[in-house]
Amino acid sequence: MTDVAFYDFVRGPLLRFALFVFFLGIAYRFFRVLFLGLPPDYAKPKGNPYLMAVKKIVIKPTMGWTFNEIFSRRAINFIGGFLFHLGFIGLTFFVPAHALLWKEITGIPFPVLPNIVSDILAYAALGSLIALTMHRALNPVLKLLTGKDEYFANFLIAMILFTGLLATRWAGGGSYIWLLSLHMFLADLLILYIPFSRLSHFVYYFLSVGFMGWNAGKRGVSF
């Protein structure tokens, strides 16, 4: 197979298939959980569950932001997690090549980042991903919570970041197209894999955090 044929395959049929599975899978998982519903609870709510649900979603990300919490106890989780998510979201949507893809899918024009900013984001995301993975592997509690799923996902994302960085840094040479295609092939795999893995937490996050708030509101307790 020639490199261009492989390139055309990963940006054509494979990407189309992956995107379709992605949208289908995410919607499936979200609604399946949502419509599962809760067992009927006949007690009268003691507070306002819906308000608390929204409140929890809005303020949850900032709840642990005390100096002590961040720097003395869970530095890697907080800083690494923050940098990784910032980088991942920034790179996924605002690298010019990616932004044009999203525009095609959604019809909305996305702003684009200059290379230097995407580079910084990529280094930050890659570095924090490595730190977070090591932390998972070494921390006695996290180790128990971590399965093959996490390692595979982290490895895949790290490879995508790495090949993406290499591709933008590429200065001449015929293997560029293989490298670019590899980057896109791995991204296709990730898109396919997300609905089947814990990476779909970006959907469940709102559901579970909202539920926690709702529950607290129902019982009239604070969180």
Add this chain to the structure above:
Amino acid sequence: METLYDIYRRRGYSRRDFLKSALLLSTALGLSSSMLTDVVRALETKPKPVVIWLEFQDCAGCTESFIRSTSLLPADVLLDYVSLEYHEILMAPSGFYAEESKREAMEKHRGKYVLIVEGSVSPDRGGAYCTVAGRSNLELLKEAAEGAGLIIAVGSCASWGGIPHAYPNPTGAIPVSEALRGRQVVNIPGCPPIGDVMVSVIAGYVLTGKSPELDSMGRPKTFYGQTVHDRCYRRPFYNAGRFASSFDDEGAKKGYCLYRLGCKGPVTRNACATIRWNGGISFPIQSGHPCFGCSEPDFWDRGMIYTPLSVVSGGFGLKEALAGVAVGTAVGVSVAYMNKKLRGGK
């Protein structure tokens, strides 16, 4: 036998002109400057190359490009130097005499002549889709390839099948390398390829007696080792995220990168950005048009001339995304409902 230097003298050029060409030629071939004296000596002494140029399913655009190669050799010198023993468009004889002179040249220069093929080959239906002098193209190709010292496929048609090979490929067009399996074929793709590249490869064969170093797809590494994007002068704008959004917006006027307008430079290997066209004057991107990707296989079938490279080829828009969401929602809701039923509504 006349040499390149003899031709320069006969045409009234100075030695300085000759040396300039020798220097350009060795630079184009990627030879080190210490080899310049060897190059000059070879061009002074080695006889000019004998070329047999066959045309099959083509448009003669490659020929047009070839005779306009003026960066390395002046046009009049070029046509004297590259001794085109057979070329349907450029030779004086026609009909029976043309075929006769080809046969003679092939016998006389057996094992030494350069065979250039322009256009794709179609072996389908016994070669009925393309015949010359009543003989099928495949037969003519095999006959001429037999005694050739070097075989060059010029243009995307001869290198990859090109436009005749585009879907649905009604004539069953194939590239020269496929028709001549087992023989080494130098591919110089492009639609058309840069004339100076063709001339360099021919002159390089005179100088070294060998084919140039080729990549895995049979292309000379010196000219096809990098992408257009690698050497594009608009690359700083690409890096800075500055793109033209239409052919006449502010960005286009400022010379911003043409990626958004569909530039295929990042996945196209060719020397346009370095050697440029028409005696080094310009190249498509310099004139404000995105690279078309004409030197890559099947560029025609890939369509999407004006859509950015990163967009899903074949298309994936909001409609497709919503269709996925709708199917997922329907299945998710029904499975949840069934689960609930099974648990007796609890």
